[in-house]
Amino acid sequence: MARIQLQNVKKAFGKVQALDGISLDVKDKEFFVLFGPAGAGKTTILNCIAGIAMPDEGVVKFDNDVMNLIDPAHRNVAMVFENYALYPQMSVYDNMASALRSKLYKTDEAEIKERIMWAAKTMKMENLLERLPSQLSNGQKQRVAMGRALVRTPNVFLMDEPLAHLDAKLRNAMRTELKEMQANLGSTCIYVTHDFMEAMALGDRIAIINEGKIVQIGTGDEIYYMPCNEFTAQLMGDPQINIVKAEISGTDKEYSITIKVNGEDVVMALPSDSGVYSKFSEINPDVVDLGIRPQNVKYSFEPKDGYFKATVYSYESIGNKSVIVAECGDYQLRMIAPNGLNVAIDSEVYIRFELDHAIFFDAEEKTYIVRYDEASFIALAAAKEEE
Amino acid sequence: MAGLTLNHLYKRYDNSGKKKKIKNDFAVKDLNLVCEQGEFVALLGPSGCGKTTTLRMIAGLEEITDGEIYIGERLVNNLHPKDRNIGLAFEDYAMYPPLNVYGNVAFNLRAKGVDKEEIDRKVREIAPLMQIDDLLEKMPVKLSGGQKQRVNIARAIIREPELLLMDEPLSHLDGKARQAMRTEIKRLINKIKCTTVYVTHDQLEAMSLADKIAIINFGVLQQFGTPAEVYDDPANEFVASFIGEPPMNILETTIINKEGTFYFTFADSNLQIEVPKRYYEVVSDGFKCKMGVRPMDVLIGGPDSTGTSEQIATFENLGDERRIGIRVGDVLMMLITEDEKRYKRGDVIKLEVRGEKTHLFDIETGERIREKN
Missing domain, CATH: 3.40.50.300 (P-loop containing nucleotide triphosphate hydrolases)
Incomplete structure (x- = not known):
């Protein structure tokens, strides 16, 4: 060897x-x-x-x-x-x-x-x-x-x-x-x-x-x-990660992002996270690419607080679970749902991001900036290294 | 109204010229199938099971040995393919290379002598539907695989066929393009509401696209039902292990009676699973059969779980989910978890199997053993 x-x-x-x-x-x-x-x-x-x-x-x-x-x-x-x-x-x-x-x-x-x-x-x-x-x-x-x-x-x-x-x-x-x-x-x-x-x-x-x-x-x-x-x-990941252009606003106390959904602005507050907040205050980006995996996108078929509206593009089973694809203007969002739902194509769907799982990328270079809970994932990697 | 009816359909290829006698020489055997008007039906099975033969018989490209095929109310046994009013989209795109996309899509209508304005109207109508509007002037060699397949399907549906037949249209595409194309086909069929028969060997495609799935093995129909039916209520061991990824765990078991409660037990393993009460009338002490349980119905118990302690044989971290394998005799029983904990080979976990979700299969024939009603 x-x-x-x-x-x-x-x-x-x-x-x-x-x-x-x-x-x-x-x-x-x-x-x-x-x-x-x-x-x-x-x-x-x-x-x-x-x-x-x-x-x-x-x-x-x-x-x-x-x-x-x-x-x-x-x-x-x-x-x-x-x-x-x-x-x-x-x-x-x-x-x-x-x-x-x-x-x-x-x-x-x-x-x-x-x-x-x-x-x-x-x-x-x-x-x-x-x-x-x-x-x-x-x-x-x-x-x-x-x-x-x-x-x-x-x-x-x-x-x-x-x-x-x-x-x-x-x-x-x-x-x-x-x-x-x-x-x-x-x-x-x-x-x-x-x-x-x-x-x-x-x-x-x-x-x-x-x-x-x-x-x-x-x-x-x-x-x-x-x-x-x-x-x-x-x-890495199937269905693949959703990547959405997002404008960043706010100060180091409170950040929020704005994304375009079918031409309308949707504002979401970014949950507090020391890693993400300190990185943003350091580099002060105007625009980032927000990466969010399909299992961290939640849906509802009724209007709900904190959810934005989009339309169902398709609903398909991928074996043990299903994927809802939602149309949001010039991009689509994929999210995981259980099998056997009664989802009509072109019907309304309400969507929320679990932002505390988000990964941020540079909008120009497409390179990694920061993610939520970064410290714990670095620790996870270090633990594996020791093995 | 039925869109397509197959009545006792048989196909036997003529092997008289061959030296070796082939034993099971029916490629399709007594196939009965009724697709309702506008329904999307998938023919699903391993390679060589007779699904493409069936499709070719419906299209009229293959003679039938016995039986009847109706498209709508018409018996089409003796009709030429061109008179059957069907649209075909096959795995390879078979486009005319000297014609641009517009020419390819319009070809059939031109051949029929439809007038120019009508053709143009139809091509312009169908192009946005298949998202080929900006490709119309391009030549086939300039197109990607996914684009070619879209043109191919547009060509099949522009004739407004009574029946659309597709044979593995996605199998040439790579993973990402296939995922996107699946979504497109699903939307398209939903829009044009044309009765469709779709041949595939990929259970995932069948599950995600079809209203109903016909599962075929060795030319014999195993089960015909909605995706939910074939997943939750499989007719036999073949269907159970063919549908779902990772496939259902299927283990040989001996059922024992311990103080009035029945348990599944397994050779060379101390795992015991309670038999659901609904099976009590059909099982007995010492009853041998196969037990099937889906990987997501096998759970890791918490600290005060009463489940059996088992050592982890394999742990696979797949990012989106984690898969754990436990040796039960010489079979690897798989379970899926989305929880973030990382295990190692050799770690001991408490295994809880959702007994109520188990299926029983005959050890010889593989047929489902069902509870008595």
Whole structure:
């Protein structure tokens, strides 16, 4: 197992700058997630670590040893791909043994057997060892692909969207299994995904990647509660966070915000919070972007004190709960509601923000300014760090 | 009035040319379905279940082996697709690349020889509805996936069809575009009130869009009902585990009688859940069946809870919610909580299962075991 470092790694494919100065420090035994939209450069980072791609600039280090010129075979990394890449003519057992039987690792059969049995037990696939890949379901194939990586003792596991090919139900189940397995394994693992639930659930830390750059690195909680900009905030959470332009008025004793709803001004007092108030008195913004998650937007179908009026754009179930989308002029608000309500489209809905969960962003730069209860979330992140 | 009626519909693909005999060779088997006028019906099932075959038979693109299809009051078995008065929107957009959006949308009406002013009026009427008014002059290659699908649907509805058929229209779109498009389709259908049949394998799409859902597996209709019905009152184990995310926990159980009270018990676990009184007439001591309970009906008890103490096997913090997995025998039982507390693997919690929310399924057939009325 090893500590993996990238220092200012750059990589271009023709005119496209795929990686634009990536620096990472993945600790030994850490489960590190690379998360971002398609085309962000996540897989290229993985390939640079594996040695499949050569960085144009910058350094890749394993335990402080520079690896740039070491070929992939001698880096001792184990990769798990989205398409399982199993040998179709070999049984599961032989697939798992293949790397150990190679010239490079030449392990004796008794030890191979012992390691395979251990990996099979960890992956709960002891009953599959005699089968051919064609006799396996997709979930089982992915398990074998991971099992094959486990039998070795690599410096690092590199996993490239290993669950992306599975259907939703299986993906959830495998994610949970993987989480349980990871706890038993104690190995360095770098995991690429574009699914925020996978990133949140699995990662000790997450790096948000966009357009070849690192946007933010932190624990799931840090990134969810204190996103460094609106891009990150919108990636984390489903349905995504509501972002509304808000004018700020008041003094350091009392602040209020004004938002436009269907052309009319709606004024809301900002609840007192030492962090938010001192930040506002320090930078004195006229306009901010208010970020508020759908579960912190409350609704009523009767006029109510402190609620503003909008119209229902749609009401849809998302499984265990539903989303009401409200039309507010040039933007829409999404809010969580229970299933089975009788909501007519285009009817009136009354809305209130739970402002004590709000996150504020700079209206120009779209970067994080401050949020409610910031101190407690910093403490939460620090506690996780200590673990 | 019924918008669409399927009467004992069968489809068998001709496999005579193939060497291997395929055992279950009915792609669709005895399908009966009545969609009311203006209703939005989703055909939902895993891949290969026969949902697209059914849609293609309704459209007239696939011959039917046996049975009857009525659109409105008309028997359409022997009608050509073009005479069935249907609108089609498929997964791939199949637009004419040399025509701009306007030309694509107007194509069908032009082919029918509708006069120019009438076409223009209709295109201008439908464009804002599908939010393609500013795209009309653009060429298809310049459009994003979501825009293409909007044009595609506009093209299907401009003919004012009696029946609108859609086959996975959202599956090419990425998460965000899909969410937005779902909202648009929902609004649109609500406005035009056209009977719609919508094929999908995504339970979430079906739940959020449809008035009624037909769940199909191996060509056989499993259940036909409103989203609330299939969620709260599933007909069998297949429906129960297919609807809902994360899916229902389904565990094999042996029911025991302890001093007049029945409990669910589980192999290799000390978890015990009280059996709801309404099942007392159908269960007995030693009765084996499967128990299903949704993850949101499994709760974490407070300090003075009488629930069973269980160790946490997995804890997943998903931001909006947190999921906890408990090992019951070799099954991972999931529960969902929105409370902010962070747990660790190995922490012990008191588990409370809402016994009244449990469903029973036959261990062999998977059919629901219902209480006696």
